[in-house]
Amino acid sequence: MNRFLLSLLVMAGLAGCETLGLNDKTASIEDRTAPPPVASTASAQSGATVTPQGAATGRPGVETAGLGGTSVDRQIVEAKSLDGKTSAGPDPRKDPASPLSKRSIYFDFDSFTVKDEYRSIIEAHASYMMQNPQSRVILQGNADSRGSREYNLALGQKRSDVVRRVMTLLGVQDERLEAISFGEEKPRALGDTEADYAENRRTDIVYSDE
Amino acid sequence: MSRAALEIEVTGGAANRIPLALIPFQSPVGRPDPELTEIIGQDLQRSGEFRLIDTQGSQQPHDPAQIDYRVWNEKGAEAIVIGQVFRISASQYEIRFRLMDAVRKTQLAGLSMNVGADQWRAAAHKIADTVYEKLIGVQGIFNTRIAYVNKRGRQFELKVADADGQNPQTIVRSFEPLISPAFSPEGGRIAYVSFEDKKPVVYVQSLRDGSRRAVAAFKGSNSAPAWSPDGSRLAVTLTKDQGSQLYVINLNGGGVARLTSGGAIDTEPAWSPDGQWIYFTSDRGGSPQIYRMPADGGDVKRVTFDGDYNVSPATSPDGKQLAYIQREGGRFRVILQDLATSQTRVLTDSAHDESPTFAPNGKLILYATLHGGRGVLGTVTVDGRTRTRLTESGSDAREPVWGP
Numbered sequence: 001m002n003r004f005l006l007s008l009l010v011m012a013g014l015a016g017c018e019t020l021g022l023n024d025k026t027a028s029i030e031d032r033t034a035p036p037p038v039a040s041t042a043s044a045q046s047g048a049t050v051t052p053q054g055a056a057t058g059r060p061g062v063e064t065a066g067l068g069g070t071s072v073d074r075q076i077v078e079a080k081s082l083d084g085k086t087s088a089g090p091d092p093r094k095d096p097a098s099p100l101s102k103r104s105i106y107f108d109f110d111s112f113t114v115k116d117e118y119r120s121i122i123e124a125h126a127s128y129m130m131q132n133p134q135s136r137v138i139l140q141g142n143a144d145s146r147g148s149r150e151y152n153l154a155l156g157q158k159r160s161d162v163v164r165r166v167m168t169l170l171g172v173q174d175e176r177l178e179a180i181s182f183g184e185e186k187p188r189a190l191g192d193t194e195a196d197y198a199e200n201r202r203t204d205i206v207y208s209d210e
Numbered sequence: 211m212s213r214a215a216l217e218i219e220v221t222g223g224a225a226n227r228i229p230l231a232l233i234p235f236q237s238p239v240g241r242p243d244p245e246l247t248e249i250i251g252q253d254l255q256r257s258g259e260f261r262l263i264d265t266q267g268s269q270q271p272h273d274p275a276q277i278d279y280r281v282w283n284e285k286g287a288e289a290i291v292i293g294q295v296f297r298i299s300a301s302q303y304e305i306r307f308r309l310m311d312a313v314r315k316t317q318l319a320g321l322s323m324n325v326g327a328d329q330w331r332a333a334a335h336k337i338a339d340t341v342y343e344k345l346i347g348v349q350g351i352f353n354t355r356i357a358y359v360n361k362r363g364r365q366f367e368l369k370v371a372d373a374d375g376q377n378p379q380t381i382v383r384s385f386e387p388l389i390s391p392a393f394s395p396e397g398g399r400i401a402y403v404s405f406e407d408k409k410p411v412v413y414v415q416s417l418r419d420g421s422r423r424a425v426a427a428f429k430g431s432n433s434a435p436a437w438s439p440d441g442s443r444l445a446v447t448l449t450k451d452q453g454s455q456l457y458v459i460n461l462n463g464g465g466v467a468r469l470t471s472g473g474a475i476d477t478e479p480a481w482s483p484d485g486q487w488i489y490f491t492s493d494r495g496g497s498p499q500i501y502r503m504p505a506d507g508g509d510v511k512r513v514t515f516d517g518d519y520n521v522s523p524a525t526s527p528d529g530k531q532l533a534y535i536q537r538e539g540g541r542f543r544v545i546l547q548d549l550a551t552s553q554t555r556v557l558t559d560s561a562h563d564e565s566p567t568f569a570p571n572g573k574l575i576l577y578a579t580l581h582g583g584r585g586v587l588g589t590v591t592v593d594g595r596t597r598t599r600l601t602e603s604g605s606d607a608r609e610p611v612w613g614p
Contacts, residue, residue, distance in 0.1 A: 148521040149389050150434045151491055154454035154475040157431050180409035181431045185387035
């Protein structure tokens with residue numbers, strides 16, 4: 001009796017998944033989750049790229065440069081699109097020289113405040129969002145792998161919520177931001193050294209159109 | 211198909227274990243594997259209540275009249291299990307089993323079952339339940355089911371298996387994480403958290419037909435589903451308003467009622483069996499601790515005080531005990547706390563334990579731990595003396611929950 005139900009349930013369960021296109025869907029979206037290699041490298045060595053905007057953003061303590069940098073950036077984008085090289089022009093968010101290419105905000109152990117060195121990155125994204133009213137952002141919080149999965153989900157949420165709060169304070173409408181958490185479920189670093197844990201204590205800024 | 215292996219590790223004294231002679235049943239050639247008493251023996255050993263007497267080289271009775279009680283009394287047996295299996299058609303068997311009192315020389319229980327080959331293990335669990343109930347006086351749990359998440363390569367599989375880890379059946383498969391499965395009280399549905407939509411969303415899925423519904427997919431994260439004891443509502447953690455807070459919702463996703471507020475984390479709700487209280491994890495005091503409040507919110511009281519990391523509460527079926535995970539000296543272990551006296555006991559000796567969940571009779575706790583770098587499921591008796599590990603080759607198991 002039990003067996004019979006179980007076999008039914010499995011068949012139905014798997015069929016349900018296919019109907020929902022669960023596998024297809026996740027497979028196609030998967031790539032978007034991991035930030036482009038460029039972004040993660042850039043964020044790991046913030047300040048290393050030297051450009052007018054990048055230098056200002058990357059260095060700790062220079063908080064307003066990112067905002068200025070973005071508007072300059074947008075002018076460049078428009079100028080380039082006139083060149084006719086591409087129809088839409090390069091996306092400043094993908095430009096390694098732009099602070100907008102930096103997508104990861106890292107946190108200290110057991111800490112949920114944005115460190116000064118990451119403030120300019122958030123400011124750059126807030127500025128971009130205000131100049132691009134249709135843009136929407138998902139803030140993905142993460143936690144290291146020690147302890148309860150649900151509690152770590154809540155810790156990751158604290159890290160995405162604080163970035164959301166900073167962005168709304170900078171003027172972005174809250175409806176255009178969604179702070180979520182992956183907890184310890186989608187680690188970027190898979191090891192269990194202190195450096196791996198540190199890599200996983202972060203919030204990623206992901207645009208919904210990317 | 212890989213077969214789950216059960217490793218049984220008995221620690222501590224065996225003073226109270228009932229010495230039991232489990233004599234291999236007389237069975238026809240070509241019967242399903244393994245022999246029934248092997249399955250029965252693993253069940254009974256896992257309970258920590260029995261000491262199995264070596265039956266090799268002694269008489270092998272199959273019928274009460276054949277039992278030489280002097281032999282078994284000398285071996286210290288207090289009870290004897292005997293049985294026979296007859297083939298009644300190509301895949302149909304009749305199983306006759308008797309439980310005998312070795313001291314009084316009387317029959318304590320007897321059972322005759324006609325089963326198909328596919329019900330072989332279920333029949334063995336039924337016999338183990340009968341022996342357990344007769345000798346211990348408590349409901350057996352060997353025919354119940356568990357659910358857990360297995361990671362296979364890049365895939366996550368939500369599985370339902372027999373309580374001993376056998377017959378695992380995948381009910382959800384995804385390339386995105388799955389966590390926090392929870393059986394409905396009647397066992398017909400499972401709530402869980404899936405990340406397939408690029409964020410945590412709570413689903414409820416029917417085990418009958420596999421149909422499912424997203425019951426909590428609000429803005430932000432949706433997680434930690436816990437069924438109310440009457441099966442009508444779920445307590446969940448939502449972040450739609452501010453931070454991770456507790457809510458109750460109806461199974462259709464409506465009737466959202468907020469239970470907690472404030473800037474702290476409130477998560478991992480667990481109902482008391484009478485539905486009056488909700489236990490949960492909160493960092494409102496600076497470190498994660500377990501608290502309790504009335505099920506409709508209100509006055510919050512702290513429940514755990516030792517150490518700076520107590521998480522993942524599970525209430526015992528009688529509501530008198532709480533199991534949870536405590537971090538101490540960098541080790542995460544299963545703790546059992548008496549709710550009346552607040553006395554605690556460390557039940558495990560590992561370092562990476564997670565997600566404790568009580569057996570329906572409250573005598574065993576199932577949890578996840580690491581062994582050889584892989585996630586495995588373990589059971590421990592509530593006296594902490596008997597631990598087992600369920601290991602399946604190539605699996606990476608986590609997030610167990612014990613169902614009815």
